[in-house]
Amino acid sequence: AQTVTQSQPEMSVQEAxxxxxxxxxxxxxxxxxxFWYKQPPSRQMILVIRQEAYKQQNATENRFSVNxxxxxxxxSLKISDSQLGDTAMYFCAFMKANAGGTSxxxxxxxxxxxxxxxx
Amino acid sequence: xAGVTQTPRYLIKTRGQQVTLSCSPISGxxxxxxxxxxPGQGLQFLFEYFSETQRNKGNFPGRFSGRQFSNSRxxxxxxxxxxxxxxxxxxxxxxxxxxTDTQYFGPGTRxxxx
Numbered sequence: 001a002q003t004v005t006q007s008q009p010e011m012s013v014q015e016a017x018x019x020x021x022x023x024x025x026x027x028x029x030x031x032x033x034x035f036w037y038k039q040p041p042s043r044q045m046i047l048v049i050r051q052e053a054y055k056q057q058n059a060t061e062n063r064f065s066v067n068x069x070x071x072x073x074x075x076s077l078k079i080s081d082s083q084l085g086d087t088a089m090y091f092c093a094f095m096k097a098n099a100g101g102t103s104x105x106x107x108x109x110x111x112x113x114x115x116x117x118x119x
Numbered sequence: 120x121a122g123v124t125q126t127p128r129y130l131i132k133t134r135g136q137q138v139t140l141s142c143s144p145i146s147g148x149x150x151x152x153x154x155x156x157x158p159g160q161g162l163q164f165l166f167e168y169f170s171e172t173q174r175n176k177g178n179f180p181g182r183f184s185g186r187q188f189s190n191s192r193x194x195x196x197x198x199x200x201x202x203x204x205x206x207x208x209x210x211x212x213x214x215x216x217x218x219t220d221t222q223y224f225g226p227g228t229r230x231x232x233x
Contacts (some may be wrong), residue, residue, distance in 0.1 A: 035221075045209065045224035059130040091162065105152035105167025105213065105223060112161065 002027045002094050006110035013082045014118050020067075020112050021077045023092030031097035034068070034106070036077045040088040048090070051075065053097070082117045089114050120146055123212050123225035125184075131231045137198040140228045144191050144212030151193040152222060153185060156207040165208075168193050169215065205232045 002024045013019035025034070028053040036048040051068050052057045058066050063080045079086055092110040125141045132138050134215040153165040164177040168187035191212075197204055204225050207227045213220035 037224075042226070043207065044226045045211075047221055047223070050221060104169070105150050105211075105222070106164045106175055106177070107152070107154075107162075107211075108164070109162040 002029070002032075002096070004092050004108055005111035006090075006092055006113050008113045009111070010114045010116070012116045012118060013079075013081055015084060017082055018078060018080045018116065019082055020058070020080075021090050021092075021115065023075045023077070023110055025073050025075065025092070025094050025110075027094065027096075029096050030104075033095045033097060034075045035068075035093040035095070036064070036066070037091045037093060037109075038086075038088045039091065039112075045091075049077065065079050079115075080106045084117050084119060087115060087117045095097075123210060123221045124221055125208075125210055125225040125228050128226065129231075131233065132200050133233050134200055134202060136200050137196060138200060138230060139194055139196045140208055140210075140230070142193045142195075142210035142212075142225060144193070144225055148212035148214055148223075149191050149215045150215055150220065151187060151191065151213045152160075152213075153193070153195050154209045156209055156227070157205075157228075162209070165195065169195060172216065200232045202232050204230065206230060 005024045032053045034051045049061045061107045065078045067076045089112045091112045093107040124140045126141045150169045151166040156162045167175040171187045182198045186195045209227045211222035213222045
């Protein structure tokens with residue numbers, strides 16, 4: 001079974017600064033997908049960024065980028081130029097790549113990191 | 120394109136009752152997954168439906184069930200409610216639930232069991 005660990009329950013950052021959220025995972029799979037989701041206080045979960053394990057290049061989406069270290073099973077999220085709207089709970093999630101059986105539609109989530117951006 | 124919708128947004132029930140929650144996926148999406156979110160257990164996978172068939176199921180008791188209709192809308196049902204069933208129930212839709220699909224979440228249904 002896969003496990004996802006987010007070791008930082010809470011973090012805070014000043015507006016315009018950079019912050020990095022940590023995530024480690026444990027799996028015996030060689031092919032999988034990793035995600036960061038954001039859940040603002042309104043509760044709508046939003047996809048932030050996604051990484052395919054077979055790609056060596058780290059994914060980026062505007063101010064959001066990841067540092068994917070496959071050998072270390074680490075998947076951190078860097079938020080640059082933090083904005084007040086980035087205040088949310090951030091979840092790291094894992095999905096097996098081989099469709100079928102226990103792979104269908106199942107995301108395994110970490111416990112989340114509450115990020116607060118201060119003005 | 121409209122997002123994933125869930126109804127109702129809030130529910131209050133008493134122990135022993137049953138409840139049905141509804142989820143309408145993004146148009147064209149055929150896979151619907153359900154998750155339970157609690158402060159203690161975090162986000163846990165309940166089950167996934169595709170083309171009216173349950174393809175995957177998480178580790179929840181049989182009191183939790185679901186179904187999917189031909190228009191891909193999905194419902195989940197919890198029978199004989201317990202206090203511990205109080206949670207935010209999220210559904211997510213994707214094109215086919217396969218390896219390249221990203222899941223898009225609805226706003227959730229907040230269930231309170233008294």
